[in-house]
Amino acid sequence: MSKYTRREFLITAGKAGALVALAGCGVGNKAAEPNRRRSEPGEAADKTLAIATGKDPAALVAAAVGALGGISAFVKKGDRVVIKPNASWARSPENAATTNPQVAAAIVKLCKQAGAADVLVVDHLIDRPQELVLAITQIGPVCRAAGARVVAAGNQAMYRRITVPDASLLGEVLVIKEVLAADVFINVPIAKCHSDTTVTLGLKNLMGVVWNRQTWHTSESVHRCIAEFGRAVRPDLTILDANRILLTDGPKGPGKTKDVGQVIAGRDPAAVDAYGASLFGLKPDAVEHIRLAGEYRLGETDLSKVKILKVQR
C-alpha cells in the first residue's frame, strides 16, 4: 500500500481548500452589476396568451408572436437578446425531450429582423459532451445558421451570484451572466412530463440558467425552488413549444409523444405554464410549482382570467 506523505497531504488539502473557497466566493462574479431580470410581485400586467395551431413550427412562432403585437413589441434595434431553449439532453428533436430547433431558429430570425445587435442561444446542458449534444438536438447548427451565437454554459465563470428575494429555500443562486444583462430574455421551453416536477414548462425551464440547479432536485422541495426563482429571473417573453409533447419517461425520454401542433406565447410566465399544464390534462394547481407561482403572484394561473388569442395556421 502506498503511503501518503505529509507534503502530499498538505498539497492535496490546499488544492481542495482553494477549490471550495473559490466556489464559495463565486469567482468572476461582479456583485455590483444589477440583475435586470428581477420582478416584483404582481408585475404581470398583460395576461394575454397567444396560441397558434398548425403544422409548421416556424410559422406558428411567427403567428403567436404576431398576435402579441409582433417581435418589435419586445425587441428594439440594437438590443442584446438571450434565448433559452431546452437543449439539455442528447436526444434528437422527434423525441420531444428538447425544444424543436425550428422553433428556436424562428425566434432568432425574428429578433434579427427586428434589429437585435446580438442574439445568444444558451442553456446549461446535462448530457456530455456539450457540443455534440447541441448537434444531436440540432439546436446548435440550426440556430447558428439563423444568425445566433449558440453557447453551452458549462463553465462556472459564465455565471454570476444573485440573491433570490423573499425566498425561504433558495439563498444565493449562480445565474448565467448574459441572461441577467440581456435587454430581452426569451424563455423557450418544450412541454413535457417530468418524473420529479410533474411537467417541464416555462418556470421549470429556467433551471437551465442556473449553475447549481441539481441542488434544487435534492432539496426539500424542487417545486418551491422553481417558484422562488421566478421572483429573481423573469423572462420578457415565454414561447412554449408544444408542437410535439412528451407524455411518458420525461424529462429525457424516449417515451410516448403526442403531436399537439401548438406554439403558445405570453408575457406572463405563470399563465403560459397554466395553459401548458392543460396539455397534459392537468389543472394548474395540480402542478405544485405552478400553484406556488400563483401564490407568489408571479402571474395569473387562473385561465378564466387570461385573455386567450387563438390563431390557426
Add this chain to the structure above:
Amino acid sequence: MKKISLFIPALLAVASIALLAAANAPVAKLLPEPKDKGLSQWKAVPKAVQYGKGEGLTEIYDGAYKDYLDAGVVDAVRNLYQRGKDYVEVTVHTFKSPKAAANFFRRETPSIKKKLIVKTYWGAWAVSEGKGYGYSGKYYATVIAIHSGPKADKDAKVFIEAFIRRAALANKAAKR
C-alpha cells in the same frame, strides 16, 4: 430552514470527488468497448462519460434520479458511442442486490418479449423501438439508439449483449 447556497461549495467538492471516483468505479468497467463482439464499427465519444453515486445520480438523471435511487440504484455510469451519424447511449447501473436489478428490469419491460442467456453466462435482455434493457446479477443497463430506423433495434441488441457478457464475467469473478 437551510438555504441552498450554503450547500454549493460542499457539493462542488463532492462533484470533484465523484469525477475521480468514476474512473475507478467497478461499474465503469462494464461499459461496452469497440473491441467487444459486434462493436468494431463503433467508437466511444471522447469526454462523454458521466458517473453518479447516491444523490450524485443527478449528474446523469438530473431530477429523475429519485426514481433510480428509490428502485435501489447505488451508482451508474453513462457513455456515448458513435458510428458515422448514428449514436448509441449506454447507461450501466449497480443495484443494491440482484433482486432489485431484476425487479427494475421487469418494471421497465412490462410488455416486451424477454430473452434469457443461459449457456456460457447468465443474463436477460429485451429490445424494442431502439431501446435495449438487460441485467445480470446486480448490474442493469439501458441502451438507447438515438438514431431511428430498423437498424436501431439491431444496434441496441449488440450493445446490450456486450454489457451482459461483461456483467456476467464480473459476477463470476466476484464469486471466486
